[in-house]
Amino acid sequence: EMNVAFLGTGSGYPTPCRGASALAIRYEGDVWLIDCGEGTQTQIMKLKTIRPGQISKIFITHLHGDHMFGLPGLLCTISMALKTVSNLKLVEIYGPLGLRRFLREALNLSRSVLTFKYVVHEIVPNRIQYDGWKPGDPDWNIEEGFGHAIFYDEVMKCWPLCSNKNMTVVAGGLKHRIPSFGFVFTECDKPGKLNNAKLIEYGVPKGPLFGRIKNGEEITLEDGRILKPEDFVGPVQSGKKVAVLQDTCDSWHMREICNNCTLLIHEATNENCQQDRCIANGHSTPAMVAQFANAIGAQKIVLTHVSQRYKHPLTHDVEPDDQTTEILETETRTDF
């Protein structure tokens, strides 16, 4: 007998309390999905009574983002849930003209290789639904300005992305299954603090002299005394440097630009004993992260991009057999 599960009933965008549009119809073990807003796969997990692999049909009502931006991710998750390649599994998708192209674009660009077949049946709208409508032209979006291509700088050994008075951002190349970039955020050093009280004590008149000595100039007072900046300006406050290295199985091309970072945020997808498989998948283990962190003299490591298999003791009921994130933490501490 048919029953309906509401996965998201919010309009416009998802919130923690109300997901974007999605609902599931269950019928004798089959699950059919209607709409698939962003976060639908997470809602399915919360519900627990539906497994992504059961979904055999998906119906998209229209192409607004709150009804279909979750579709590429859901297909990837169904794919992972199946584990082995299945020539029998077929997901049939029904939706307005244009949906097939969006899915092709999203799956091809993300190099998502699915373990099952899917097919998009496009519904051709009638005139009454939208006069003059035609499938979207992806050539240019009206709100989009002209971006530039950023090429590798052979001298700096990085891609210079942007900088302002406080911060510089560069990218480095990471080895992964597809081109992956690490980003390094370097806060500018700040000049040391000026000891105003001491200057006044030495009889320096408030005004431009204060600025000149702060900028590192020696100044000569009217009575001939010479004041050296090092006696009135504190030590330079060095800026923080944060390196964010996501998916990679080899970070060493970024060694120089990550040097001496305050914080290294690095992926560690699997534990050390799985290093071979992990590297084959383009990912890193705690030992690899620690070794890299030691080489660059990182002050602190935060692990990220952790395989969902490792449960976090604070957010999960951990069963005796469960693997937890503590494994990754311990392995990192061993070498760092």
Add this chain to the structure above:
Amino acid sequence: EMNVAFLGTGSGYPTPCRGASALAIRYEGDVWLIDCGEGTQTQIMKLKTIRPGQISKIFITHLHGDHMFGLPGLLCTISMALKTVSNLKLVEIYGPLGLRRFLREALNLSRSVLTFKYVVHEIVPNRIQYDGWKPGDPDWNIEEGFGHAIFYDEVMKCWPLCSNKNMTVVAGGLKHRIPSFGFVFTECDKPGKLNNAKLIEYGVPKGPLFGRIKNGEEITLEDGRILKPEDFVGPVQSGKKVAVLQDTCDSWHMREICNNCTLLIHEATNENCQQDRCIANGHSTPAMVAQFANAIGAQKIVLTHVSQRYKHPLTHDVEPDDQTTEILETETRTDF
């Protein structure tokens, strides 16, 4: 001073306990995002210390889905957060070659009109990162079969989508800002139950006669007695019919195919007093839903696609001034 907020640290896909890749760097009121997996905007809302409108730069490490499928939705939400069109607001996005095209495709197809400007600066990968890599060809995806175009059936007054032995699915046209479809799921009627005990009592031998009488045939026994099916078969069990009508400001084109549905799932984005604005946005009010439900003889209504402004008393701390979903419920009950 720079600080870092972790929005998602999971690999592969988001779960309720660990989001897909995303983190935010905050610096003097500016927020820069690194990666934007599916659900990042929801993680931002949970965090509460970052507002989407503060984000000025986004850095995408690579084009795997768990690092960028949340980007189109996030841009739409930033856009909604700004409320008025801003020529000053610019979001600069840095990511691998191919990202610009994905965003264009996603935003154009979903007809997302942003209230701000964005620009994609593409990072051109080096050979070492992936040999032979080139921007994705969206023409065809290897896992994709050949879908067909489904045209309007003038006789049936709907788009016939699919059917199997248990269920028939058709689409109808809805009026919205872009082509929108409602879906009607009709369970097949099931034949009435055969009264086996009564047949045995009448001396009918077990076997093919049972099947024939169940299928509505009159049967003649060896002794000449004629048995009529209506005396041995219970009433037909009529299937359920569920109509799912998402974004629309006019459902009346679907009146016939929704007739007598067991359950009408219909959008109701705003309350009755906002009907003009609501219709102008392509949406419905409770009164409109109730009127339609009465006309089609729906047995039950479930409202969906509710504006995020209406808080649900069970999942929110409701302040005295808050509007709740009870408004929509009450307005529906008034007319239905």
